[in-house]
Amino acid sequence: AQRVTQPEKLLSVFKGAPVELKCNYSYSGSPELFWYVQYSRQRLQLLLRHISRESIKGFTADLNKGETSFHLKKPFAQEEDSAMYYCALEYGNKLVFGAGTILRVKS
């Protein structure tokens, strides 16, 4: 069955420190993976997708099929990065979400 695991409910870092939000997936096919972000009092929005290999707001994520991972990284965290982050797997036009990780960036 398709599954997305985000092992950390909360990740707290200091401003300027590196950030890595972990995401592992379980899927027998070729995965399409996304990171979504929800800032306080805002709607869920797409942060980045693996297929475009882009960097958004300094965040990157590399698909590692051997480790079935799609970790989200940023070299220097900023206070405005504080939000809830969801990893999601697409299959057959459906999205399966991980449980989410709250990122808190402290000054």
Added chain:
Amino acid sequence: SAVISQKPSRDICQRGTSLTIQCQVDSQVTMMFWYRQQPGQSLTLIATANQGSEATYESGFVIDKFPISRPNLTFSTLTVSNMSPEDSSIYLCSVEDWAGDLRRKGYTFGSGTRLTVV
């Protein structure tokens, strides 16, 4: 990307009653999706709504409890029927958004409806 208007944004309802949530998109879309986010939980897909056909429900969700309408390519409704406190959740609609370019593919979400059943 598509812009979604969802309403109501929140409601407090009596158990046993029903609530209909509306989702309006500013462009024509083939598929619309309805999700539920229970307190402290992640998002779970309820059903996929295609225009002109019956909605497709995920395991654990049934049409009698969550009837869906899709009268045209820009609008859908989800009804939460015969509500109980366990139905207290955030309900969100979503559309696929990619303009034919796989590199730009994603899903856009409405702002959600926070439902409390008392």
